[in-house]
Amino acid sequence: MSATGMTLDSGLTVQRDTVARALRRTTRIGFAMLALLLVYLTYTWFAFDVPALIKSAKPEQAALLATDAVAHKVHVTRLLRRGTTSIAIEGERTATYETPPDWVAVDGEKLTIDMEDGYTVTMRATSLTLDVPDYGLIRVSVQDGRVITELPPGRKPDWLRATSAKFDARPDLSRRVQVSRAKMEVHRYFAGWENFFFPFRSPLSVLTAGELLDLALSDEELEPGTANWLLILDTFWTNPDWQHGNVFVALLETLLMAVLGTFTAVFVALPLAFLAARNFTPSGPVRFFVRRLFDFVRGIDMLIWSLIFIRSFGLGPLTGALAIAFTDTGTLGKLFSEALENIDRRQVEGVNATGASKLQSYRFGVIPQILPIFISQGFYYLESNTRSATVIGALGAGGIGLMLVETIKTSRDWENTLYIIILTVLMVIVMDALSTRLRRRFTGDR
Amino acid sequence: MIASAHLRDEILQMKRRRQLYSAAIVVLLTVVMVGGYGQANEMNSGGFISGLAKFFDYPGEIVAEAWDAGAAFPGLLWRFLPALIETLNIAAVATILGGLGAMVFAFLGASNLNVWPPVVPVARRIMDVMRAFPELIIALFLIFVLGSSPIPAMIAVAFHTTGALGKQFSEVNENIDTRAVEGLGACGASWFQRMRFAVLPQVLPNYLSYFMMRFEINVRASAILGFVGAGGIGSELRRTIGWGQRAGDETAALFVLLILTIFLIDQASSWMRQRIAQTEALT
Structure with missing residues (x-):
């Protein structure tokens, strides 16, 4: 081997050693970071008290909510003191059946309720029997103000609770039987949202889509003085169970907050951004002042702005719009001023060389360069503010956020909550798609 | 000569069209902003003008109480x-x-x-x-x-x-x-x-x-x-x-x-x- 070959070889070895050492170092750093991460996550595991949460979590509660959100139940209720029986959707008086549905057979005081899958309930004056497949017949009666339960022999199933005050059987998620001293109540679940389009009492609720279309086109007015299609629309819009009209107004309120807030922020931030950019404002103190102003309004955060504005302007979309506008003026102002500092001087100088006035040099030298950033950031924030507006709404500013908080708090009908959630998410997805589209259009990148 | 005149016409026409678009966008934005704020003000439980007077009340109150602390x-x-x-x-x-x-x-x-x-x-x-x-x-x-x-x-x-x-x-x-x-x-x-x-x-x-x-x-x-x-x-x-x-x-x-x-x-x-x-x- 020649002398040059040996130096080359040893040089390579040295280099390989350096590379290997550097690699080992980055691997070590990588593992150290991972270990730190694990330590931190372990710490928060206990700081958040996850073990206690797991212990107290109720997965069956979530399953109940999920069932309730996509199904509705029909109550068959017998009040023992008055001896009256009613069959109503969700137990609501406005949705009571006048003639019993075909799964309830009435024979004087005796009611035979077909609960499907082999389950049958037979209700008498003060007692009922529940026939459970693969288990047997459960007899429940109310005597002298006490609930008496007779179970078939064998182990008591865990879906059943029976005391002298209350009997509650829930063999699965789609049926439930309760007996107390005052009443006997049977719930049977059906898939789907009830009376989504028209209220139970409305004559429209029994029509099919084709019949509705015929009705809308016919001249024979169902309610004299109102066109049929208007009546159909109005009945849908004012449906008391679903409140389509109110939900729509709330969505609009949220959108209004987002649009007004974003636009205001964009138009206030633009002129201020010139004052914060080094190449447009030579005065140091002015720059410093405007930049700190941006930091200030951004740092205060939407939460605090909302709380302050709620105090002075009350609840409503104006409050939300102003909170968004204030926070985003800071964020957008900072972004715009950075964009202004990075513009290409040559275009401005070229315009100046033609003898343009100061205003003209801004208009033709500067604005065309920052307009794409300006528009694209504006739309980006419009989308993100649609989401923020739902949260601000929940703080009390109104709109769909507040409506959501209220329906969850009352937690009566989870299908209403699901409906609002679906509409909100759809609204955000539509705004997202729209803003991406418009951004691409205006900035010309495809 | 004719070619440059033609070009000038084309540029002027383009300019006019762009100005028309810009004007339309400005009008649209103004309508949205003015109408939107009017609507928002109406839906709000408190008005803008009356709220403006109270704007510093709450921050002032907080600062005063913090000062007292x-x-x-x-x-x-x-x-x-x-x-x-x-x-x-x-x-x-x-x-x-x-x-x-x-x-x-x-x-x-x-x-x-x-x-x-x-x-x-x-x-x-x-x-x-x-x-x-x-x-x-x-x-x-x-x-x-x-x-x-x-x-x-x-x-x-x-x-x-x-x-x-x-x-x-x-x-x-x-x-x-x-x-x-x-x-x-x-x-x-x-x-x-x-x-x-x-x-x-x-x-x-x-x-x-x-x-x-x-x-x-x-x-x-x-x-x-x-x-x-x-x-x-x-x-x-x-x-x-x-x-x-x-x-x-x-x-x-x-x-x-x-x-x-x-x-x-x-x-x-x-x-x-x-x-x-x-x-x-x-x-």
Whole structure:
């Protein structure tokens, strides 16, 4: 081997050693970071008290909510003191059946309720029997103000609770039987949202889509003085169970907050951004002042702005719009001023060389360069503010956020909550798609 | 001569058309803004004009009460520190877990990394939906199921973060220089080795800067979610504001803590992003 070959070889070895050492170092750093991460996550595991949460979590509660959100139940209720029986959707008086549905057979005081899958309930004056497949017949009666339960022999199933005050059987998620001293109540679940389009009492609720279309086109007015299609629309819009009209107004309120807030922020931030950019404002103190102003309004955060504005302007979309506008003026102002500092001087100088006035040099030298950033950031924030507006709404500013908080708090009908959630998410997805589209259009990148 | 006159006509015509468009946009914007503010003002429970006079009342009240607290004020700051730490923990864990999920989705959703082509559009759609879910919805639902605790907020923020960061990460992945990947592939490197030595070094700095930006956003989000019952500084704020009357000094202390924290994180994250950009430019 020649002398040059040996130096080359040893040089390579040295280099390989350096590379290997550097690699080992980055691997070590990588593992150290991972270990730190694990330590931190372990710490928060206990700081958040996850073990206690797991212990107290109720997965069956979530399953109940999920069932309730996509199904509705029909109550068959017998009040023992008055001896009256009613069959109503969700137990609501406005949705009571006048003639019993075909799964309830009435024979004087005796009611035979077909609960499907082999389950049958037979209700008498003060007692009922529940026939459970693969288990047997459960007899429940109310005597002298006490609930008496007779179970078939064998182990008591865990879906059943029976005391002298209350009997509650829930063999699965789609049926439930309760007996107390005052009443006997049977719930049977059906898939789907009830009376989504028209209220139970409305004559429209029994029509099919084709019949509705015929009705809308016919001249024979169902309610004299109102066109049929208007009546159909109005009945849908004012449906008391679903409140389509109110939900729509709330969505609009949220959108209004987002649009007004974003636009205001964009138009206030633009002129201020010139004052914060080094190449447009030579005065140091002015720059410093405007930049700190941006930091200030951004740092205060939407939460605090909302709380302050709620105090002075009350609840409503104006409050939300102003909170968004204030926070985003800071964020957008900072972004715009950075964009202004990075513009290409040559275009401005070229315009100046033609003898343009100061205003003209801004208009033709500067604005065309920052307009794409300006528009694209504006739309980006419009989308993100649609989401923020739902949260601000929940703080009390109104709109769909507040409506959501209220329906969850009352937690009566989870299908209403699901409906609002679906509409909100759809609204955000539509705004997202729209803003991406418009951004691409205006900035010309495809 | 004729050609230049023709050209001038064309330019003038184009100019007129552009001016017409600009005017139309300006008119449209004015209508939206004026009409929108009019409508918003009408829907609001308090009016704009009457509110303007009261604008400084509440901040003034808080500051006055904080002033009255005097020497006790730093003690209040100290008392609310645990709440602040809880909010920061919510944001940090959510950003970490969301970031890890985002990395997985970003690799699956990047069209140039060939993880598994059929899954690319699926991963993207999942990210879109996760991003669209407002944190509030998930937080409220989980608070209802799990009770008031930091966990619902953490899960809600992490869920949204996975979608939001996932999109940004997968854009980073798609903009990498593929020559390094091909070079390693030519040496016989496995898929894992190609990712580890050709992709990760290119994408990690960008990941880090997006991660920091998201952390700042998430601190704000966690604070807000506290207000609807998720613990941390937001719940304390709800309590002091709900009590009204004499809790102004506590509210002021919470405001100060929150503003300081956001300011510090904002500064730290922009400093770090600048440093990353500089090292990027050097190499």
